Amino acid sequence: MAAPRSLQFDTLSLHAGQRPDPVTGARAVPIYFTTSFVFRDADHAAALFNMERGGHVYSRISNPTNAVLEERVAALEGGVGAIATASGQAALHLAVATIAGAGSHIVASRALYGGSHNLLSYPLPRFGIETTFVAPRDLAAWKKAIRPNTRFLFGETLGNPGLDVLDIPSVAAIAHEHGLPLMVDSTFTTPWLMKPFDHGADLLFHSATKFLSGHGTVIGGVLVDSGRFDWHAAHARHGRFGELAQPYDGFHGMVFSEESTVGAFLLRARREGLRDFGACMSPHTAWLILQGIETLPLRMARHIENTRKVVAFLAAHPMVAGVAYPELESHLSHALARQLLPRGCGSVFSFDLRGSRKQGVAFIEALKIFSHLANVGDCRSLVIHPASTTHFRMDDAALAQAGITAGTIRLSIGLEDADDLIDDLRRALKIAEKAGA
Amino acid sequence: MELLVEGPQGPAAAYAYTGGKAFDAALPCVVFVHGALHDHSDWTLLARWCAHHGHGVLAVDLPGHGRSGGAPLASVEALAEWLLALLDAAGVERATLVGHSMGSLIALEAAARAPQRVRALVMIGTAYPMKVSDALLSTAREAPLRAIDMVNAFSHSGIAAKPSFPGPGTWLHGADRALMRRLQADQTALNLFHHDFSVCDRYSGGLQAAPGVACPVTFILGARDQMTLAKHTGEFAQALRAQVRRVNAGHALMSEAPDAVLAALRCALA
Secondary structure, eight states, rough: OOOOOOOOOHHHHHTTTOOOOOOOOOOOOOOOOOOOOOSHHHEEEEEHHHEEEEESBTTTTTTHHHHHHHHHHHEEEESSSSEEEEHHHHOOOOOOOOHOOHHHHHHHHSOOOOHHHHHHHTHHHHHTTTTEEETTTOHHHHHOOOOEEEEEEEESBBBBTOOOOOOHHHHHHHHHHHTOOEEOOOOHHHHHHOOGGGOOOOEEEETTTTTTTOOOOOEEEEEESSSSOOOOHHHHSSSOOOOHSSBBBTTTBHHHHHOTTTTTTHHHHIIIIIIIOOOOHHHHHHHHHHHHHHHHHHHHHHHHHHHHHHHHHTTTTEEEEEETTTTSSSSSSHHHHHHHHHTOOOSEEEEEESSSHHHHHHHHHHHHSSEEESSOOOOOOOEEEEETTTTTSSHHHHHHTOOOTTTTTEEEOOOOSSHHHHHHHHHHHHHHHTTTT | EEEEEEEEETEEEEEEEEETTTTTTSOEEEEOOOOOOOGGGGGHHHHHHTTTTTOEEEEOTTTSSSSHHHHHHSHHHHHHHHHHHHHHHHOSEEEEEEEEEEHHHHHHHHHOOOGGGEEEEEESSSSSSOOOHHHHHHHHOHHHHHHHHHHHEEEOOOSOOOOSSSSSTTHEEEHHHHHHHHHHHOOSSHHHHHHHHHHHHHHHOOHHGEEEEEOOOOEETTOOSSSSSSGGGHHHEEEOOOOOEEESOSOOHHHHSSSHHHHHHHHHHO
16 A cells, blocks of 8 residues: 655645535535534533533634634644634743743743733733743843742744844743753744744744734634643653643543643643633634635745845845845844744844834835834735834834834735735835935 | 453553443453554444443453553464453453454454353454455564554545544544554554554464354454455355345444444444
8 A cells, every 4th residue: 555645834824724614515615604513412512521522512612613713723833723703912821821920931932023012011921920031042031030839931933123033942842951942932033934843843823913814804812732831741750741741620620631642732822812702703713724725835825925025125225224034044043944934034023224214204205115113024015113112212222222223114915916025015115214304 | 441461471551441431240241352553542432332231341452552451462362361351351241242353353353262151242344264465564674653654544535524533623634644553653662553553464263263262253344455355255154154244334434433333333233
């Protein structure tokens, strides 16, 4: 018998986690707009609640449409399963709430999306969870920051705002040496550009709002487990993961790491986190994200192709002081990008405009195709001027500390014709130049 | 549940999952035996159902697998002796033995060796002989991670099985791959994949054991199983006078069709 081959990425993008509906024959994924699912009898009901049978009970905890999305993202990432959440922020919170509590500690890269930084810096300390932020390239700092109560290490595959490439193999090795998992935010790269589990990460999440959905229509998140981290062994060694390796009163004394050798994290995240915190995804949102994922390989290829052309244009333009894109030799993460991101470094990047804040504003307002808004990963090209929007309260010194200048512009390159994007940028740069005269 | 089980090298710690309830040896006992390069977590749903429906449950990790200590044992016969010793350690006089794939052969051999101790025998995803192709054995020896992917692809009949196992949102191919990789990595004394598949391949006592089995026998077979083919089950089922139940699944029956396997198991336990 010929050895079967595992299905490849493009096929999984279209098929993983779904089979034609056995009742209706529907080929596309149906949207199961129902809050709840009828029990066959009292014993079936009790068995579902007690995890003697698999199945759906209530759409806050699981839903057939969401399950297709969850399995599909897990398949693309090489994970054991996933949980769809109300947003990327909800995915991060679900991960934290599953393995950390009052008295816990997290070590995180300093180069994070502002929303993640906010969650770790302000609300979580109020609940007794502290975070130490480290420079992502400083491996000694990662190691030094680990404490006996640390629960996980956390970074972004491509860090905000400068696109520092996280050295996942090295940071994962540090985490594992200390009996800890590494979690990454994989939003900017998607599994098409990088599969963090192949490099040693244990958990990951996406803001599916961005490239997975790809059309700027819905807010959603997905939390994925590699199934590689041995919570039982780590708990036996350091006593850190009682949430997964000790009986849990909130679910019939269940020991999640006994129930599932490789899926304990997701079991608790769903059985407690979705059940009790409730940040679930709407099935309609799941369906829209699935529509996006069906074309993810095609879109990502075009995002990268367009980005490379725009980066080349900007890097050669006299009004541009610098472009922060790891494929450029000038970028500090260039070597790591070649190793970990051979297909490309995403389509979100920043560049520095020569001139004042006023010129930055003039540039933004002159653009016609790029939309001025606070999002990335849309099929349409987007732009934002941090100094006049997201970071407008900061003076120039504070901006510099955050790696932002008065002229920093962040672009998210979409799927339009690259020549049209370049024409739009060229014209806006001319207007910005005149605004400084 | 931790037990101390006598083996060929002396006593060794053995782990058995008890289905979410404390084990009670006074209840009718069901023992679940996993297949090659797997562990007790194959049985979670079935074991929980049995434990909450009047049975004492022992879903074992075989020696050198998962949480059980000791060296992996080299033959189906040795594993059957170990299984009977585990019953002794747990204070179980009689039990229903339920095995999957390699585990089904171990259960068979135990039932033949101690017929008075086995109430019923349930063989899931079984066949005899359980020959393993030379190509798979050599890949297992030289590139076990590639062999895991081969077996994973052979074992699943499709790209999605609903509602998934142990619950919605699990990517079955990924979960099975991760489990096999974990067990392979944790067993540092030998290549566990090659060891287990060699144990299946070498077993030649199936038809000789059959007459010794005194209890009712049920086969639960995957209609789309590519690992243990239907052509290798007919004569075997006849020799064991087995009732054959087919479910719409591949070799990974318990994860692809947990409800159908439970329905078949309930008939065998009735």
